[in-house]
Amino acid sequence: MKITLRQLTYLRALGQTRSFSRAAEIVHVSQPALSVQIRELEDQIGQPLVERRPRDVRLTRAGRRVLEAAERIAGELRALEAEARRGLGQINLGVIPTIAPYLLPAALPGLRAQGSLRLREAPTEHLLSEIAQGRLDAAIIATPAPDLHSAPLFEDRFLLAGTPDQLTLNRGLAPQALDPDQLLLLDEGHCLADQVLALCGLTRAAQRVDLGASSLSTLCALAAQGMGLTLVPEIAAVQESRAFPTLGLIRFAEEPARQVRLVRAQEASDADTWFEPIAQVLSRAGEGLVSQARRRF
Structure with a gap:
């Protein structure tokens, strides 16, 4: 019996996606090439590993047992690679x-x-x-x-950033009381954007000024020009205030934070x-x- 790591990798992708086409995309091979390797693995095992259906693929009992072994082997390989790097x-x-x-x-x-x-x-x-x-x-x-x-490394509190005039109008407000029309956020996918929305009690749909900024520095530049307000973590406050002299920063009465x-x-x-x-x-x-x-x- 000669079972290869390639075959086990393909089976793991198939178990994850339950689709030959999607599994082939994950491992970057053609669907026929993946199917051939799965057939060869079944030949080595001596019994079917997958039930091929018109719109679905399901692992057999033997397939699930082989998949469990494949996951253990993959975990051992990851650990070995990490130890080799650190060596x-x-x-x-x-x-x-x-x-x-x-x-x-x-x-x-x-x-x-x-x-x-x-x-x-x-x-x-x-x-x-x-x-x-x-x-x-x-x-x-x-x-x-x-x-x-x-x-845990440190607690990083949030400050409100904007022009001095804007901050005067919003001084003393809680994050939930900020005007959604004035709030500037990062692109979706940034956890800071999700945290700010949660702190302000908002969703993306409610936040109407969505400029899709990809960096915190971009948000600070826009806020310094009076385009709106944003929340800035403490670790960025000194650097961004030096970069944008017209950017003002104030603290909330009850300071929100991230860990x-x-x-x-x-x-x-x-x-x-x-x-x-x-x-x-x-x-x-x-x-x-x-x-x-x-x-x-």
Whole structure:
């Protein structure tokens, strides 16, 4: 019997999608090529693994057992790849875009002292997927991730940003009382946009000034020109206020906040050697930025 990793990968894609065409797209091969590999795997096993239906594909009992084994093998391979990287001293670290340009410059000297580092900036959903796939060792995010091991780094409170005249009109208001017509948000897919909407008690449909900005700096530039209001996390406050002198920042009476955390896979066997030291470096850098913002605003 000669079962290949390619065949097991194709079966995992088929089990995930229950469609030969969609499974072929995921593994980047043609549908006939995928079908051939599944047939060969069935020949090796000696019994059908999938029930082929006109509009659906269902795994047989034998197919489910082979899929369980394939998932275990895939997990072991991801762990092996991660250990091999770290054996070379490399840590693959992800970070969301509303944290990366502010926290990383402050943390990089300390991070470099921990060894070779490869950084990946992407939205939360992508980072969590890459941790699950073994492509990232850890990620800096600002939303809960209950399936991952998490280390809290620091609390990052939100300030209201706009021109001084706009801020005078909105001083003392709670986030829920802000005018939706004035609120500027990031593109969909950014967790900061979802957090701001939740804090303000709004949905995308209710927020009518939707400029589709892709970065926090763009929002601050628009707010500095009187285009509207936005919420800015403390770690970005000092840098953005220096970049845009006409941008004003004020605090809410009851300050909303996000919890920044470092997450990794639960099963990372060698995490004791690198995870906590990196968390300490990031926590110190973040607390330093937050302290600067609280002294100034």
